[in-house]
Amino acid sequence: MGQLDATYCYIDEHAAGMVADLQRLVRQPSISSTNVGVRECARLLAAMMGEVGISARVIETDGLPVVYGSILADRPNAPTLLIYTHYDVQPADPEAAWEAPPFEARIVGDRIIGRGTTDAKGNLMVHLKAVEALRATCGLPINVKFIFDGEEESGSPSLPAFFERHRALLAADAVLSFDGGFDAGDVPRITLGSSGLVSVTLRAHGAKKDLHSARARLVPNPAWKLVWALASMKSRDGTITIDGFYDHVRPPTEAERRLLEQAGWDDAAQLRDLGVDRFLGGVTGVDALQQLLYAPTCNISGIAAGYVGLGRKTLLPAVAEVNLDFRLVADQRPQDIVEKVKTHLVRNGFGDIEVFSESGVEPSRTSPDTPFARLVADAARIVYQREPRIAPTSDASGRQGVWFATKLGVPGAGSAIGPPDWRGHAANEFITLSHYIAGVKYAATIWTLFGDQQTTAPELAVSR
């Protein structure tokens, strides 16, 4: 790693300026949920990207803008890495709970306190500083593209349309996302996948208006219709009985199962945390973790009809509605699942139930055997001098880096440079100076290894 020594040296020597630039970005609020300062922050960010040589522009979406940037390698035939993270932040209220104003970015001891210091302006800024440090020392080893989302804290609703419109801008050999912080015990974390999700609302109709329940002898009850439709979709043993639902489920590989075994899953702690006596289906240990990460679901997230509560009403509801969310796993596809739900309903005599759905989030999973996944782990070992925790996938869903990778058909990985217990979404969010500076080195190291690997691993280029 001789070539990186000079870069690390540069980063340590220029730490003060790197901290000052993070403070500058944090001081510009960018709260997406209330649209406070988001466009101002996008312009500031594009300017700061320009300062380190990135060609940047603010691209409008159906919602709040994406800040896009690209910079060419200082060598020929270099691979291209797409970086995804976000510049929007959570609201800061209640401000009274903060020990320093949330947008002051005050340094207290070894911490920079402020909304977005870790989530995700710190995670974002390390990439700009990696560009600066590499260009000032051994040169940028790869082409880098940047997608800085302005709506991540609101669920990135505009990202799918953005992706379709600007697909040509996004071509890359791999995708990396940085967001959040280390695991407990100050352990760096690498995530190689995420769950997919699609929400479906079923609405059943009876009479034109709510009726007195005495009429239930003559008029169909839409709540009963929903009950029977739902019971036809999932059996009591938990099996989802929608035809073809499991068709595209990709089971864990040997390497993934090994990662699960190393994850330190603790049944007792998880049961306590969830507030239940046993896991669904009676699974235990690594099997429980595998079920959490690899089993798709059909979950009733809400059901409503008529009136429930004090002073019961004897009514026959006119409408009944259920919200289902399907947590998907690679390689299921949201729209395929929605079609299967519709087909199931029609085939089972429930064709008069209305089905509403949204675009959903695709699940994604990069194998831990992929060269790109290996080099990200290697970079963590080099910079942090410890074994990273590698999660083959996540139980949650999001349009993050690995999602972009899946959409592009290339490997992807997510990591994070903030401290553990960084108080995400809460008062007194912070990043430590040392985690921030180490994060710049981590980014620079990943890029360097990616540049090295690409010259010896031509199979990556093929996957493009």
Next chain:
Amino acid sequence: MGQLDATYCYIDEHAAGMVADLQRLVRQPSISSTNVGVRECARLLAAMMGEVGISARVIETDGLPVVYGSILADRPNAPTLLIYTHYDVQPADPEAAWEAPPFEARIVGDRIIGRGTTDAKGNLMVHLKAVEALRATCGLPINVKFIFDGEEESGSPSLPAFFERHRALLAADAVLSFDGGFDAGDVPRITLGSSGLVSVTLRAHGAKKDLHSARARLVPNPAWKLVWALASMKSRDGTITIDGFYDHVRPPTEAERRLLEQAGWDDAAQLRDLGVDRFLGGVTGVDALQQLLYAPTCNISGIAAGYVGLGRKTLLPAVAEVNLDFRLVADQRPQDIVEKVKTHLVRNGFGDIEVFSESGVEPSRTSPDTPFARLVADAARIVYQREPRIAPTSDASGRQGVWFATKLGVPGAGSAIGPPDWRGHAANEFITLSHYIAGVKYAATIWTLFGDQQTTAPELAVSR
């Protein structure tokens, strides 16, 4: 009917005073839902009962008081009739919608306008005036007991406990209730039964608190548990699959079926009114009416879990709840049905679902062949000179006269003396002077026929 001519004559001659007494009662508000004037009205009513010779008292219940009264026949060995109706009224708002103040009881043309003029102070007052008229002419032919409910407009919640506590006071040979008005076309109506009702709430539990829906892979969803439990209780063809549910259902007799055939049921009008294309199970004509009156139900009146609506939340609910109402038919019993629901759940592996229920309302049905039912119809023919509409039972449920009769194990009938379209529960409720005065005659005639019959129909005494 020679003996009644003098009574009718008295009633006509004293109409002005009878109207004035109804006005006096209407002028005292007695709104049970807001407890406005109810106890004042109870005291006034007891005093007015005393004025015609009834021994009356206000009996406190768990809620608002019952006004109880009794008066002995002017002859020996007379049968006893229990009269049930109510002195509480609906609220009068919005008062601006009334053409005369709701508690003024103003006479406009042939109408007395005011809250309670028909529902049920008019229906009540005719009995006091029947006592007065009979005592002033040929003497009271029967013993009469009066239960004037103070909570009927609130569903008579205290009546079951009142019944149990004061059962000894209530012994009678038959029960008569008056409430409401004539059917369209100015046709007197006699109802010989009512449906029963019991509401049951089922509550299923999952984790201790709502969780992110990604946890649905490991934690049971109480909404699914309810769906499966419900699906086990009723099949898609509408059959209630709770063991023994139909055990005590008493089918219609030949006489009851004939009454259904005479009822003038109109499929098209009913379908239009209900807002559906066909009736449940595809029934038509008299069969549809029979299903409406004689089929018990298991109705989902409300179901709730998690969140439904705009901005879907991907959550795993901790609790799911369903309200079921069972519309019962003679001779099902509410508590028996609740026990059967509990047994069903335990036997089908849903023993961890909590069951909450209330006392319910018993269904009741007096055969149209009963001498008491026949004499009430005869009285209507005599007074109104037309054929009454006789309903063998009602799709609705209530703790009315027929309910009392069933509790006492004697025949019961319900009728009504108000005008058709009397604007019940709405602004400008009224009674016509002629319906009111004819109502006094109707009551006096029923009592007289009951006294006559009792001497020739000893089987009635046996049924006591």
